[in-house]
Amino acid sequence: MPVKDAQTERLIIETAMRIFFVEGNIHAKTQTIADAAGVNRGLLYYYFKKREQLLxxxxxxxxxxxxxxxxxxxxxxxxxxxxxxxxxxxxxxxxxxxxxxxxxxxxxxxxxxxxxxxxxxxxxxxxxxxxxxxxxxxxxxxxxxxxxxxxxxxxxxxxxxxxxxxxxxxxxxxxxxxxxxxxxxxxxxxxxxxxxxxxx
Missing domain, CATH: 1.10.357.10 (Tetracycline Repressor, domain 2)
Structure with a gap:
């Protein structure tokens, strides 16, 4: 299992905040967030098991x-x-x-x-x-x-x-x-x- 990288986790969080709170894409799916952060959805789920956890x-x-x-x-x-x-x-x-x-x-x-x-x-x-x-x-x-x-x-x-x-x-x-x-x-x-x- 790979070691979690703080920079990648930070990137996902900041991307999600921008999408949810700045752009107003309130119903954004994890795939949308992953694409915007430049990571695959599997990696996003490695850091955050569920969308609710990321929220x-x-x-x-x-x-x-x-x-x-x-x-x-x-x-x-x-x-x-x-x-x-x-x-x-x-x-x-x-x-x-x-x-x-x-x-x-x-x-x-x-x-x-x-x-x-x-x-x-x-x-x-x-x-x-x-x-x-x-x-x-x-x-x-x-x-x-x-x-x-x-x-x-x-x-x-x-x-x-x-x-x-x-x-x-x-x-x-x-x-x-x-x-x-x-x-x-x-x-x-x-x-x-x-x-x-x-x-x-």
């Missing part, structure tokens, strides 16, 4: 960047709650621009019954909810945010950030925006989200 690896890798940033902001940061959310919004939007089909990929996989793919994301959201709850209650008490649960607040944050990217083709068509205007729209969005979330 878990690439999704976990995409989430690891989000996880690291969240922990920096909400666990080790001395910024105000508004500043933390502002930094998170900017990062979340930028990351979704880098991987524009990541959210759609997650929704599609879960709807198809692949709930195991959701596990890493659930753990990240659970961590986030626990760590913002105390500060959120303080902001609500001061009147800076309407009374709501941490779940409702984060649903607002995520939907306000993710929807304009998930629906990019629709928005550009309906609002008559070219790519340049869309990029300006997204840049403005980073500031607008905070104005929607916070009263002050």
């Amino acid at each position: 878990q690896v690439v999704f976990k890798e995409a989430l690891s960047v989000i996880d690291m940033r969240m922990r920096e902001l909400f666990f080790r940061s001395n910024m105000s709650f508004r500043e933390k959310i502002g930094q998170f919004v900017e990062f979340f939007i930028d990351n979704n621009l880098k991987y524009p089909y990541l959210e759609m990929f997650l929704i599609t996989e879960v709807n198809s019954g692949a709930h195991n793919v959701l596990k890493p994301a659930s753990e990240e959201v659970k961590f986030l909810l626990v760590n913002i709850e105390k500060e959120l209650k303080e902001e609500i008490k001061m009147g800076n945010i309407p009374d709501m649960s941490a779940q409702q607040f984060m649903a607002n944050v995520i939907s306000l950030c993710a929807y304009p990217i998930i629906s990019k083709p629709l928005l550009k068509e309906m609002m008559i925006m070219d790519e340049h205007k869309y990029q300006i729209f997204i840049k403005e969005r980073k500031q607008l989200v905070l104005k929607v979330l916070f009263r002050n």
Whole structure:
């Protein structure tokens, strides 16, 4: 049995991430990924026994960047709650621009019954909810945010950030925006989200 090569494994992972999250080929078969990586399908299966295993690896890798940033902001940061959310919004939007089909990929996989793919994301959201709850209650008490649960607040944050990217083709068509205007729209969005979330 040949020894696994870290560079080949890395190539397969990066190719899969590009196909799934950047190009939006959500239903790509292992043969498509193997061809794009320049390896045969047998070699791909040597590194990843099932498509689901590869999915878990690439999704976990995409989430690891989000996880690291969240922990920096909400666990080790001395910024105000508004500043933390502002930094998170900017990062979340930028990351979704880098991987524009990541959210759609997650929704599609879960709807198809692949709930195991959701596990890493659930753990990240659970961590986030626990760590913002105390500060959120303080902001609500001061009147800076309407009374709501941490779940409702984060649903607002995520939907306000993710929807304009998930629906990019629709928005550009309906609002008559070219790519340049869309990029300006997204840049403005980073500031607008905070104005929607916070009263002050």
